[in-house]
Structures are given as C-alpha cells and as structure tokens.
Amino acid sequence: MPSFSSPLLEDMVINGELNAMDLSRLINIMATDLSKKLSRDFFMVFDDLHLLEHCEQSLNLLGFLLDFSPPQLRFILLSRRPVVLQTQQFRYGKGILQLYNRDLALTVDEADTLMTDILDLNFQKDVIGEINRISDGWVMGVLMATKTLFLHKQQLHNLEDVRKCFKNRNILDFFRQEIFAQIPLAYRHSLMKLSLLEEVHLDLAMKITGDNDIGAKLSILVDGNYFAMTCDKDDQICGFHQLFRDFLQEKANEELTPQEKKQIYQIAIEYSFAKKRMAEALRYCLSAENYEAMEQILMTEGLSFLSMNRGATLLSVLLAVPSEVQLNHGWIALLTGIAFCEISPENCYDYLEQARKIFVDRQEEMGELLSLSQLVFFYWVVAGALKTGAQLLPRTEELYHRHKTYLPLFAKVVVAKNIAAGYCYFHGDMLTAHRYSSLARELAKTLKSKGLEASVILVQSYENMLMGHRNLNQLELEKAYELLLDPHVASVYKMALCTTHIDDLQLHGNFANYFIQKEQLLALIPQEKLSQTIVGPFLYLWDIGIIISQGKFKEALAKVDEGRRSGPVAETPHILSQFLHWKAYILAHLDEPEAALKAAQKSLLLREFAGGPFHEILNRILLGTVFARLGMHDKAEEVLSQALSEAIKYRMLYLKAGCLLHRANAYSLVGKIEEAVRDLGEGLGCMRDNGYYYVLGLTPEKLENILRIAVQHDIEIEYVRGIAQERLKSTFVKGGRVVPLLFVRMLGEFQLEIEGQVILTADEVTPLQCRLLKLLATSHNMKMGQEVIQLAFWPESSPEKARSNFDTLLSRLRKSLQSVMGQLLIKDYLILHQGILCLQNCVLDAHLFQQMTQKGFEHVKRNEWWQAANCFHPAVDLWHSDISAEAIEDDQVYDFIGGLKHQMIKLVSTWGKHLASASREEQALVILQKGLKLDPTEASLVRLIYHLHRGRGELVKAKTMLKEYEEKLKAEDFASSELQMMISEVVA
Structure with a gap:
C-alpha cells in the first residue's frame, strides 16, 4: 500500500516514543489510519510465524492487530508449528479458515499437473508418485526434488534409482545439500561468514569478507533465487531464507575457527556501534560473549537507548547474558535493573543493588549515582520502604551535585525526579522536593519528552496532595489529563497519571468518579501488573477507606483480606501497616477489642519501621480513633495529639483537618464538649478554607455526631449543612436534629x-x-x-x-x-x-443535574476537561430514562423538562466531541447514545455518532444508524424532500 502513512505513529518512531507496554494503543492508532485508507479488502501476510513462538510481545502485537484492525484488512498467517495467539478473533471470531499441512499437501494428481503441465517435465507417473510421497506433498519439497532429479536424470532408469537418490535423506537435508552444492566454491566461505550477521549490509560484508565484489556475488544469488533476498529499496541490505541461514550457520560452526568467528563479531560490533544500531551491537556482543564490549556500549549509550523507550528490547538482550556475568558487570547489572523498573519493577532490586556495590568498589561515581537514584525509585514505588530509601538520599544528592554537569539530560531528569520523590515521600520536605521536581520538569520540557514530564507531574501532584493544597493540585491534575490523552505518552506513565487522579478522588470523597476512573486504569494496566508496584495494593486500601466511610464494616474486612493476598508488595511493611490499621479500625467497630488491639499494635510497629511522615500521621489518626472506640481514651487523646503536632509540623493541611475532627469525636465520647467544640471550630475552618468535604475514617455515625455538635454550637452552619447533604444525604434543623x-x-x-x-x-x-x-x-x-x-x-x-x-x-x-x-x-x-x-429539606435530581452541568461548562471554558468530566459523569447518570410528554400536564413542568433536555443534548454533544477528538471513541459513543435516547431525531448527535462509526470502519453500524434516523423522521411526519435534506446533512 504505497500511499499509506500513519503520521502520528511515524512521529512516535522518530522521537523514540514507542513502548512495549503500549501495544494496543499503537495498534489502535495504525488501525484508525488504515480504516480511512482502505476502500476494499487488503491482505497482510505473516510468513514463518513460528519464529516468534517465544516472543511474547511480538505475538501480543499481532493479537492486538487481529482484534482491532478494520474489517477490510484480512490476514494470512503461515507457520511450521502451532503458535499461541491471545486474540478474541480466534476464540470468538467468524470467517476464520485454519489449514494444516495435510490440507495444503499436493495430491499425486496435483503434483503431476505441476510437474508435467506447468514445469513441462517428463517424469513417469510412478516417479511423480514417489516424489510426492517423499516430500509429503510439500510444494517447495516437490519443486526442489524435481530440480535435483532433473540434474541426476542420466542416472535415473527406474523407480528404484529414484528411491536410491533419496535414500536416508529427509527433504530438509536434501534441500540444504543440493542448494549449497550449486553455489560456486568461491562464494561459500564468504556466505558462511555473512550468515552470522543479523542483516548483511554490503559495506559491512566487504569488511568481513575482504571481497570488494561481494555485493555483485550476492546479487547473482538473489537473481538466481538461491534463497537470498534484498531487504531494502536500495539493494544495500541482503538476507537469507531462514532455512538456508540455519544451514549456513551450521556450516560456519563446523568450518570457521573460534578466532575467525570472534573477529567477524568484533567487526560487526564496531560497525553497528558506529551506525548507532545499539540493539544490534549488543546482540553481536552476546553472540561473541564479549561482555567487556557490551559493558562499554552500555556505559556510553545505554541511557540514551532507554530514553528512546527501548527498555523491552534492551532487556531481551541483557537477560540472555549468563547470570554470573550480569552480576559482575556494573553497567550490565544497572541497565538490566533500570529496564526492569518500567517493565517488571519487582525484579529490579537485585540488579540495582549489585550494580551499586560494583560501582562503589570501583569508585565509579556516575554509575553509583544512577544506581542510587533507581534504588530510591524502587523503595518508593515497589518496596514502600520509606525509611530505607531515606538513608540513600544524602549520598544520591551529594553525587548528583558533583556530577550533574556531565549527566545526559535524560538521566538528569530521572535523577532529579527521583530525589524529589524521596524528599516528598520519605521526608515530607516539600520545599526541597519541589526544587528538584521543578528542575526535572523544565529539563523534560527542554527534551520535549511528554513521558518524562508525566513522570515528574506525578511527583509534583503528590507534593500538593500530601500538603493538602487541592486547588494547586487541580492544575497538575489537568495537565496530567492532557498527557493521558496524548498518544506520545507511554502506558507506564499513564498509569502514574491515572493514579494521581483516582487518589485525589478517593481522598476527597468523589466516589462515583473514583470507581469510573479506577476501571479506566484497570483497562489500561491489568491488576496483576499493578500489583507489582504499590499502586495495586493502594487500590484496595482506597476501596477500604470508601467502604468504611459508608459504615459497611464486614464488606471492608473482606476487602482487607483480599488486598493482603494481592501480591508480595502487599506484604511489605509500608503496605501491610495500612491494611492492619484499617483492620484494627474495622474490628474495633465490630466489637472485637482484643483482635483490634493486636492489629493496631502490629500496624504501629510496621509503620515505625517503614516511615514516611504522611503515612505515620495517618496511621496515628486511625489508631487513635481505634483506641477511642475501645474506651482507651487517654491513649486515644495522646496518639491523636501526636498526629496533630506532626501534621502542623509538616504543614499537611488535609491531615490536620482530619485529625482535629477525629479528636473532636474522641473528646465527645467522654463528654469533653468544650475541647470538641474547639477542635471542630479549627478543623471545619481548615476544611472550608481548602474546599474539603470529606475526611478519611469518619463513618456516617461519627460524622453525624461531630456535625450535630457543630450545629448546636453555631460553628460553620452553612458549611456543615453542605457536608451533611453531600456525605450523609441529611440536613440539620434547629437544635441540631438530623433530618434525612x-x-x-x-x-x-x-x-x-x-x-x-x-x-x-x-x-x-x-x-x-x-x-x-x-x-x-x-x-x-x-x-x-x-x-x-x-x-x-x-x-x-x-x-x-x-x-x-x-x-x-x-x-x-x-x-x-x-x-x-x-x-x-x-x-x-x-x-x-x-x-x-x-x-x-428536599433535593431534586434535576437541580443537581443543572448545578453539575453548569459547573462542568465553567470548567470547559477554562479548558479544564478532567474536572469537567467529573461533573458531567454524575450529571449524565442522573438521567434514568426519557420523560414521557403524556405524563406532563402543566406548562411549567413541560418547559422545565424541555430546558433540562436541551442542557443534556448540549452536554453530551460537547463532551462527546471532546472524547472523540481525544481518540476515546468508545466512551464518546456511550455518552452520545445516552443523549440520543432522549431525542432520537437530534441531528447533531446523529451526525456525530454516524461519523464516529464511519471513522472506526463500522460501516454496518453507520448504515443502521442512518436507517433508524430515517424511520424516526418518518414517524415524525417530515415531508420526503425535507427528510432527504436532513439525511444529506448528517452524512455530509
């Protein structure tokens, strides 16, 4: 398809923005461009598919292509052996024809037709039958056997002579020997040498063979169909058929000395390195077992290679290095560990720690710095060992300042970002954290790397989130949303961005949008992948907090047990401490004091070991609440007061507000109303100033208790009623009486x-x-x-x-x-x-719809689409069905409902267009269909849906959509001419 192009995909290739974890997204980009180009069936052929049987990523790529390609794209897959493809097409699809060797084998009559009528050869019927039997009807085997018999025709007098010609040979042996025998002797030694190369570049071939005419000789082989081929349009790269190459390599191993092969690989290493083909150079190092050369290449170019999102490629080479070599070469160990950080984080530690030790022993500070930086990342994202990570920060920072002038920009961003994360999570020192993260972000912008910028935004978002600066954080979350929609950003970074969104939503009680965006995250990255980092267990922890806020303690306890079984990261002190503080909280409310106290004590010990100011304070808040519930009031007051002091020390406003409200509730349990009122005044004021409406760990019972006290003492009355309406679906009337x-x-x-x-x-x-x-x-x-x-x-x-x-x-x-x-x-x-x-004391769903829609459109005006979506989602969900006009008797109600429908159409149209433009066509279709249910004849929605189906190659759906629209218009008694004009406007 000469005229086909995929500009976005090509741009991503040029800028090194492809990532092995993004296969489905990349295929979708290509499939979308293909669907626009294909006007008829186009066949894509994959030959020798068995060569990929151990290449998981490549098979996944093919599986996604089969599942998401437009209907006009057809596939022919050829393989010597069955290959497992994880594709829905094979499991559920129609129109699939599977042919096995026996299905493709020539019959005797077909072999006769081929040899006699097509090849114009004169063999007897019994000879043809014997050829077909020996070759098992394999077309290529029949052709090769025919060619050989033709060469030996002088010695063939009967069927027994034919059998002797094939005696003790299978067709593959025969193929190897007969083809090679026809190649001139002067070529053979060179071909054996060249068979050791991945690709035969003619200038490299001349260096290896010492033959300036090797290009002409290869051209003769190509023209003579000797299982050689050109691989580029300029005929400067050649290759061999796989079977022929296997044979040549076998001959090379027999006839070339180890020293000759080593010299060939060394020339290839130097050539590939000079041509900036790093993966190829490393594979030649592997073949030559030249690990010192590999170490040098990784030291000089390894980070640059990773900056092009080639981690999976790099890892495929490095994992083939013997383990004793991996762990005795600093740069091999380091780059293996760094590559693992993105692809399989739980496996990176041993390599990073071994690299650090090697570099320390060699006093190689640049390598030590990079090792330390990635270990900081590991202790933050995987192990959650915040105190252990904190011990690495001083040395990391010292080495960074000593060597930052010499660090490549890519490495500088990563190191500065990891130092920032360390200060943020390990120390709660947001000023220092922000200094490093700001530097990292500016450098990421200089590099024009959206992926690196996304990784820095994760840290900067948490700087604001942990401090409780929600308004500032909204700015980062909007930038994160922009990057989520950017196809240049890899899935590993999108996972991080999604995490910041859903963490903000759970922390501030926006449960409906939390669960929607959590599902989007799980669609992007499977749960088992997430469980390799702290993100997976945190999803359980956030769910538990939400369930507890609804007073569902038994359900929350089941979720704790499920979360603890989710993987090894869930058993780290950092995560286990959190599961246990929730377990203690739950058991205390289920009246199991001994079990609750045991869980609380273990949680406290684990938290002291793991560290991290934010989590230490949160741990004390929840355990203080447990002690209050168990009647240990002095202990509760002591722990909650410690938590409050720490929250004030670290200026963590969200935790300060939460601690004050929890302590107010604890005070109220022992009749210390004056102290409770004091805490409520300060805590509710802090919440109002920062726009908080939710506090972790406040059950409906506790929240109602403290809000009643606030109303009775005239504290933030209107704000309290707003919290009660949102969180309790209740209000307070005079005297503090609660009314649902x-x-x-x-x-x-x-x-x-x-x-x-x-x-x-x-x-x-x-x-x-x-x-x-x-x-x-x-x-x-x-x-x-x-x-x-x-x-x-x-x-x-x-x-x-x-x-x-x-x-x-x-x-x-x-x-x-x-x-x-x-x-x-x-x-x-x-x-x-x-x-x-x-x-x-009533709430009308229509008023909520109007409020959320208006707020959403205010965000749209400011281009704040993430916040707009958080308003639009619940607004749309309020519409359960259309409202029948027959059920409305009053003009006032009719006009009111009509205005709501108009708002709904505007909402779904605006939002649907945005989602479609952001390549979220599936979501756009769901939203637009909800609007169409209210008004099936709304032309703007019909047009959007019609063209979305067309753009996705769903021509049948587009046609059906148009037919349904026409039927609806007919039912509305539109004139024929008017009807045709309206349809024309839709399809234009």
Missing part, C-alpha cells in the same frame, strides 16, 4: 427516595397528588402560592370550592407520604405557611 433529605427524582420515572431507598412512585399516589409534587418540585425554591395551585388545578371552580379541593388534596397527600415515612415528620418536608405551600 427527601430525594425527588424526575429525570425518568417520578419517585421519592430517602436514604437511597424508594419510598413512593407515581403509581402509588393519585394523578393529582403526583401533579402537585411535580409542580412544587419545579417551582422557584420549591414554593407555590395556594391560590396559584387552585387556579391551575380547578380554573372553573369558585374560590371556595377550589380551596376545599385544595385542602382535601393536601390532606390526602400528607397521608400518602406519612404512610411511607414511618417515624419521620411530614412537617419537615411539606408545609403550608401563610398561603405558601413548600417542599423543604
């Missing part, structure tokens, strides 16, 4: 809910009662004058009659509500005061 909010659902079937339970549906009240509730809910401030209601309901009745009807309707509505509200007071929700009927 009445949730009125209109975006779909009309119904009333309290505490997440449906208490009344439209079918369970009279039509008049339902109509009255809808009018009230859609009125300004949910209030209506009695006379306005009477006029709307009974316009023909006298004032007296209308008033009587109103009284009767209101009385019956109150009885209907009271029958489902149990002990709750109707007057808390429905009151008539001075002729005004009012719904109070």
Whole structure:
C-alpha cells in the first residue's frame, strides 16, 4: 500500500516514543489510519510465524492487530508449528479458515499437473508418485526434488534409482545439500561468514569478507533465487531464507575457527556501534560473549537507548547474558535493573543493588549515582520502604551535585525526579522536593519528552496532595489529563497519571468518579501488573477507606483480606501497616477489642519501621480513633495529639483537618464538649478554607455526631449543612436534629427516595397528588402560592370550592407520604405557611443535574476537561430514562423538562466531541447514545455518532444508524424532500 502513512505513529518512531507496554494503543492508532485508507479488502501476510513462538510481545502485537484492525484488512498467517495467539478473533471470531499441512499437501494428481503441465517435465507417473510421497506433498519439497532429479536424470532408469537418490535423506537435508552444492566454491566461505550477521549490509560484508565484489556475488544469488533476498529499496541490505541461514550457520560452526568467528563479531560490533544500531551491537556482543564490549556500549549509550523507550528490547538482550556475568558487570547489572523498573519493577532490586556495590568498589561515581537514584525509585514505588530509601538520599544528592554537569539530560531528569520523590515521600520536605521536581520538569520540557514530564507531574501532584493544597493540585491534575490523552505518552506513565487522579478522588470523597476512573486504569494496566508496584495494593486500601466511610464494616474486612493476598508488595511493611490499621479500625467497630488491639499494635510497629511522615500521621489518626472506640481514651487523646503536632509540623493541611475532627469525636465520647467544640471550630475552618468535604475514617455515625455538635454550637452552619447533604444525604434543623433529605427524582420515572431507598412512585399516589409534587418540585425554591395551585388545578371552580379541593388534596397527600415515612415528620418536608405551600429539606435530581452541568461548562471554558468530566459523569447518570410528554400536564413542568433536555443534548454533544477528538471513541459513543435516547431525531448527535462509526470502519453500524434516523423522521411526519435534506446533512 504505497500511499499509506500513519503520521502520528511515524512521529512516535522518530522521537523514540514507542513502548512495549503500549501495544494496543499503537495498534489502535495504525488501525484508525488504515480504516480511512482502505476502500476494499487488503491482505497482510505473516510468513514463518513460528519464529516468534517465544516472543511474547511480538505475538501480543499481532493479537492486538487481529482484534482491532478494520474489517477490510484480512490476514494470512503461515507457520511450521502451532503458535499461541491471545486474540478474541480466534476464540470468538467468524470467517476464520485454519489449514494444516495435510490440507495444503499436493495430491499425486496435483503434483503431476505441476510437474508435467506447468514445469513441462517428463517424469513417469510412478516417479511423480514417489516424489510426492517423499516430500509429503510439500510444494517447495516437490519443486526442489524435481530440480535435483532433473540434474541426476542420466542416472535415473527406474523407480528404484529414484528411491536410491533419496535414500536416508529427509527433504530438509536434501534441500540444504543440493542448494549449497550449486553455489560456486568461491562464494561459500564468504556466505558462511555473512550468515552470522543479523542483516548483511554490503559495506559491512566487504569488511568481513575482504571481497570488494561481494555485493555483485550476492546479487547473482538473489537473481538466481538461491534463497537470498534484498531487504531494502536500495539493494544495500541482503538476507537469507531462514532455512538456508540455519544451514549456513551450521556450516560456519563446523568450518570457521573460534578466532575467525570472534573477529567477524568484533567487526560487526564496531560497525553497528558506529551506525548507532545499539540493539544490534549488543546482540553481536552476546553472540561473541564479549561482555567487556557490551559493558562499554552500555556505559556510553545505554541511557540514551532507554530514553528512546527501548527498555523491552534492551532487556531481551541483557537477560540472555549468563547470570554470573550480569552480576559482575556494573553497567550490565544497572541497565538490566533500570529496564526492569518500567517493565517488571519487582525484579529490579537485585540488579540495582549489585550494580551499586560494583560501582562503589570501583569508585565509579556516575554509575553509583544512577544506581542510587533507581534504588530510591524502587523503595518508593515497589518496596514502600520509606525509611530505607531515606538513608540513600544524602549520598544520591551529594553525587548528583558533583556530577550533574556531565549527566545526559535524560538521566538528569530521572535523577532529579527521583530525589524529589524521596524528599516528598520519605521526608515530607516539600520545599526541597519541589526544587528538584521543578528542575526535572523544565529539563523534560527542554527534551520535549511528554513521558518524562508525566513522570515528574506525578511527583509534583503528590507534593500538593500530601500538603493538602487541592486547588494547586487541580492544575497538575489537568495537565496530567492532557498527557493521558496524548498518544506520545507511554502506558507506564499513564498509569502514574491515572493514579494521581483516582487518589485525589478517593481522598476527597468523589466516589462515583473514583470507581469510573479506577476501571479506566484497570483497562489500561491489568491488576496483576499493578500489583507489582504499590499502586495495586493502594487500590484496595482506597476501596477500604470508601467502604468504611459508608459504615459497611464486614464488606471492608473482606476487602482487607483480599488486598493482603494481592501480591508480595502487599506484604511489605509500608503496605501491610495500612491494611492492619484499617483492620484494627474495622474490628474495633465490630466489637472485637482484643483482635483490634493486636492489629493496631502490629500496624504501629510496621509503620515505625517503614516511615514516611504522611503515612505515620495517618496511621496515628486511625489508631487513635481505634483506641477511642475501645474506651482507651487517654491513649486515644495522646496518639491523636501526636498526629496533630506532626501534621502542623509538616504543614499537611488535609491531615490536620482530619485529625482535629477525629479528636473532636474522641473528646465527645467522654463528654469533653468544650475541647470538641474547639477542635471542630479549627478543623471545619481548615476544611472550608481548602474546599474539603470529606475526611478519611469518619463513618456516617461519627460524622453525624461531630456535625450535630457543630450545629448546636453555631460553628460553620452553612458549611456543615453542605457536608451533611453531600456525605450523609441529611440536613440539620434547629437544635441540631438530623433530618434525612427527601430525594425527588424526575429525570425518568417520578419517585421519592430517602436514604437511597424508594419510598413512593407515581403509581402509588393519585394523578393529582403526583401533579402537585411535580409542580412544587419545579417551582422557584420549591414554593407555590395556594391560590396559584387552585387556579391551575380547578380554573372553573369558585374560590371556595377550589380551596376545599385544595385542602382535601393536601390532606390526602400528607397521608400518602406519612404512610411511607414511618417515624419521620411530614412537617419537615411539606408545609403550608401563610398561603405558601413548600417542599423543604428536599433535593431534586434535576437541580443537581443543572448545578453539575453548569459547573462542568465553567470548567470547559477554562479548558479544564478532567474536572469537567467529573461533573458531567454524575450529571449524565442522573438521567434514568426519557420523560414521557403524556405524563406532563402543566406548562411549567413541560418547559422545565424541555430546558433540562436541551442542557443534556448540549452536554453530551460537547463532551462527546471532546472524547472523540481525544481518540476515546468508545466512551464518546456511550455518552452520545445516552443523549440520543432522549431525542432520537437530534441531528447533531446523529451526525456525530454516524461519523464516529464511519471513522472506526463500522460501516454496518453507520448504515443502521442512518436507517433508524430515517424511520424516526418518518414517524415524525417530515415531508420526503425535507427528510432527504436532513439525511444529506448528517452524512455530509
């Protein structure tokens, strides 16, 4: 396909932005470009697939290509042996034809046709049959056997002579000997030498063979079809058929001396190194067992090679190095460890530590610096051994300042970023951390490396997050979102960026978006991969915190046990301490004091060992709460006060606010209301100033308790009511009495809910009662004058009659509500005061939709798409179904719902376009379809969906979409000419 190009993919290749973990994303880019180019079936052929049987990444790449390619792209796969492909196409796909050797073998008649009619050879039938039998009907075997028999035809007089010609030979031996026998003697020694090369570059071939005419000789072999071929358009690179190369290498091993082979490899190493083909040079080093040369190449070019995202390639070479060699060569060990950091982090430690020891012994400080930097990374991301990592920082920092002038920019970014992470996580020293991370980010921008910038943003985001600077962190999270959508950023960095997003969401109680984005992370990186780093266990820890905040202790305990079994990282002191402090918390609330205390004590010991200021403070907060629950009030006050002092010392505002609220609750349990009020005043003020609405570890019971005290003492009343509405779905009335909010659902079937339970549906009240509730809910401030209601309901009745009807309707509505509200007071929700009927302590889903939509569009104006999406997701989810026009009797309600539909169409259109432009077509289609359910004839949505299907090569879906649109228009009685014009506008 000469005219095909994939500009983005080509740009990524040039800039070294391809990554072995990004196969599905890379295939999607290419498939999207292919679908735009293919107008008819195009066949892609993969021959000798068995050569990839041990190449997992290459087979994965092919599997993704099979699964995600456009329908016009067809495949022919050829292999000598069965090869396992993890592809849904093979498991569930249709239109697959599998042919085995027996299916492809020539019959005797077919062999006769080939030899007699096509090749114009004159062999007897019994000879043809014997050739076919010996070759097992293999076409190539038949051809080669035919050629050889033709050469020996003078000695062939009968069938027995044919058999003698093949006696004790299988067809492969025959192929090797007969083909090689026809090559001139002057060529053979050179070919044996060249067979040791990966690719035969003509200038390299001349150096190795000493033959200036080798290019012409190779051309003769290519032209004569001697299983040689050119591999580039300029005919400067040659190669051999795999079977022929295998044979030549076998001959080379027999006839060339070890010294000759060593000399060939040495020339190839120098040539490849000079041509900047590092992987090739390293493979020649491996073949030659020249590990000193490999060490030198890695020292000078290894980091540059890694900067081009070639970690998987590098690792494939280095892992073939004998283990005793790996661990006795500093640069081989170091580069193996660094490559493992991205691909399989749990395996990197032994290599990095061994490299560090070698470099220390040799006083090779540059190597020691790089080893230390990656060990800091290991102790942060994998082992979670924060105190151990902290011990490495002084030496790392000292060496960095001594050698930073000589460090390549790529290495400088990585080292500065890792030092920043160390100060952030190990010491809680955010000023020093920010100094290094700012330097690393500027250098990453200089290099124009989105991947490196993403890795630095992870650190800078946590600098803000751990300090509790959420507003500042939102800026970093928006930049992280931009990079998440950037195809140049590798999946390993996207994992880190996703982590910052979901950590922020769980820390601030945005559970709906947390679970949505957690699923997106798991779609990007499987759970088993995540479990090799601290990210995997943290997903369990964050889930546990959320479940506890909902008061579901048994479910949380099961999640603790599941998390602890998730992998070796979950058993490190850093992570295990956190599982145990939650376990202690849960068991204390399940009234298992001894088990709770045991878990608490072990958690505290592990945390003292692991270190890390943020986690030490959080550990004390939760364990202080455990001691308070167990009645150990002096111990609780002591531990919580220590936590507060540390939070203030490190200026960690989120933990300071949380500690004050937890200590206020602990004080209240022993009647120290004055102390509790003091803590609440300071803690709620801190929350308000920083926009916090959620604190880890506050169960609904605890939160209600402290908020009630705050209301009773006139502390941050409006802010407290906002927290109560968001977190408890309740409010507080005069005197601190808690009232569950009445949730009125209109975006779909009309119904009333309290505490997440449906208490009344439209079918369970009279039509008049339902109509009255809808009018009230859609009125300004949910209030209506009695006379306005009477006029709307009974316009023909006298004032007296209308008033009587109103009284009767209101009385019956109150009885209907009271029958489902149990002990709750109707007057808390429905009151008539001075002729005004009012719904109070109520939340209307439509109002929430309007608020979130408006907030989302404000973020869109500022190009803050991550925050916009966090508003749009819950807004869209509020729409359960369309609202039937027949169920609406009042213009006020009709206009209100119409305005909501208009907002919804605008929302899904705006968001859908953004997702489509960000190559998130699947998500865009889901969102757009939700809008289309509300209005199937909305042309803007139909156009977007139609062209998305077309762009994805889903032509049948696009056609079906258009047909359904046409049927809907016909049902709306559009004129034929108008209908055709509307369809034309969609497909234009």
